[in-house]
Amino acid sequence: MSTLFWRSLLGLSSFGIVSSSVFLVLVLIATLQFKKRSVEYRRSALDTPADRLPPVTILKPVHGMEARLEENLESFFWQDYPDFEIMIGARNADDPALAVAEKLRHRYPKVKSRIVISGPPPWPNAKVYTLDKMIALSSNVFFISSDSDVRVGRDFLRNVVPPLSDRKLGLVSCLYRGDSAGDFWSSLEALGMSVEMPSGVVVADMLEGIRFALGPAVAFRRDALDAIGGIAATADYYSDDYELGNKVWAAGYKVIFSHYFVHHVLTPRPLARTLGDQLRWMKSTRHSRPWGHLGSGLTFAMPFGVLGLVSAAALGHAYAGLILFAATFLNRVIQALAVGWGLLRDPRALRLCWIYPLRDLQGFLVWMASYLSHDFYWRGERYRFTDQGKIIAQSRGT
Numbered sequence: 001m002s003t004l005f006w007r008s009l010l011g012l013s014s015f016g017i018v019s020s021s022v023f024l025v026l027v028l029i030a031t032l033q034f035k036k037r038s039v040e041y042r043r044s045a046l047d048t049p050a051d052r053l054p055p056v057t058i059l060k061p062v063h064g065m066e067a068r069l070e071e072n073l074e075s076f077f078w079q080d081y082p083d084f085e086i087m088i089g090a091r092n093a094d095d096p097a098l099a100v101a102e103k104l105r106h107r108y109p110k111v112k113s114r115i116v117i118s119g120p121p122p123w124p125n126a127k128v129y130t131l132d133k134m135i136a137l138s139s140n141v142f143f144i145s146s147d148s149d150v151r152v153g154r155d156f157l158r159n160v161v162p163p164l165s166d167r168k169l170g171l172v173s174c175l176y177r178g179d180s181a182g183d184f185w186s187s188l189e190a191l192g193m194s195v196e197m198p199s200g201v202v203v204a205d206m207l208e209g210i211r212f213a214l215g216p217a218v219a220f221r222r223d224a225l226d227a228i229g230g231i232a233a234t235a236d237y238y239s240d241d242y243e244l245g246n247k248v249w250a251a252g253y254k255v256i257f258s259h260y261f262v263h264h265v266l267t268p269r270p271l272a273r274t275l276g277d278q279l280r281w282m283k284s285t286r287h288s289r290p291w292g293h294l295g296s297g298l299t300f301a302m303p304f305g306v307l308g309l310v311s312a313a314a315l316g317h318a319y320a321g322l323i324l325f326a327a328t329f330l331n332r333v334i335q336a337l338a339v340g341w342g343l344l345r346d347p348r349a350l351r352l353c354w355i356y357p358l359r360d361l362q363g364f365l366v367w368m369a370s371y372l373s374h375d376f377y378w379r380g381e382r383y384r385f386t387d388q389g390k391i392i393a394q395s396r397g398t
Helices: 002-046 070-075 097-107 127-134 156-160 185-207 224-228 240-250 271-288 290-298 302-314 319-339 348-353 356-370
Strands: 056-061 084-090 112-115 142-145 169-173 176-179 217-221 254-257 262-263 375-378 383-386 389-397
Touching: 002 156, 002 185, 002 290, 002 302, 002 319, 056 070, 056 127, 070 084, 070 097, 084 097, 084 127, 097 112, 112 302, 142 224, 156 217, 169 240, 176 185, 185 254, 185 271, 185 319, 185 348, 185 356, 217 224, 217 240, 224 240, 240 254, 240 271, 271 290, 271 356, 271 375, 271 383, 290 356, 302 319, 302 356, 319 348, 319 356
Parallel strands: 056 084, 056 142, 084 112, 169 254, 176 262
Antiparallel strands: 142 217, 169 217, 375 383, 383 389
């Protein structure tokens, strides 16, 4: 290959190393700002008297059995909060997850709870249809929507709900830590959840404010939901959580991320399944925020480090290539320590910070793959993204 070719690749590598370094600086600044504001949010929430805490309905859609499902659901039953109810929704009455739900309902008879069967979903997003059925059965004004693979502490409601007493605030979302299943690939994925996702959130918060939500845990009021036309407004989207937060923001409400972190619990599964889930999320981002997703390619570091190593070596400057590679490796280690440990206090981010560069490289490959098709599989069913970010069910079970 010609010298011009390798010089071009080295130039691209240098550009990417600069862009990822700028991103790291933004992450570090944004993380400090987020931590400072979190102290204020926490103090304000815990200063709210117990007699001023409103009744809350927790919405928990389930679909099939998952490892640690009982542990995840139980964490919502033992909340240290004066008045709450739990609604567990499923598509079918024979869903095996409901046996776990019934077991917990009998274990905690003093906790108000009920099971809601939504039936076959006429909407593209089956989860949203189930949420709609549950919301209609509640008389409360305050809601928590949370996925089935989420675990929280006893003080979850006590920390997340109080900010919603501000009528200008319509929705509160939560950052989450990845909780590994113990194997190498889930540990890598958990690191991505504890570092990559919150990095993007805190930078977005600093640059433009929060205009979206993350699905693991979302708190909102009924008036904010009514202002966007109900939860049905998100029924055509895979990223219903993102759309919910964005639509609430567009309706004139403030949207924030809480100081409180939840656990996103991973389950043992093959590498192909892990990559498939990551690819689905990437495709969702690509269609929800096409320009933002395109630009996120410049926030990765390791691909440009590898490119710099190879191209510099081809030009006879192997030592310079090693320096470029080491710089990107250090970049990602610093990010893992600053965000994963410094912000989310994830001990794995401290112990495995040296592995995070591999997750960064993997993430870049998945990012590239997200442009190869519009189709994806979700809970055994096939869907297709439209250019507007909506989804169409291609094949669906009962």
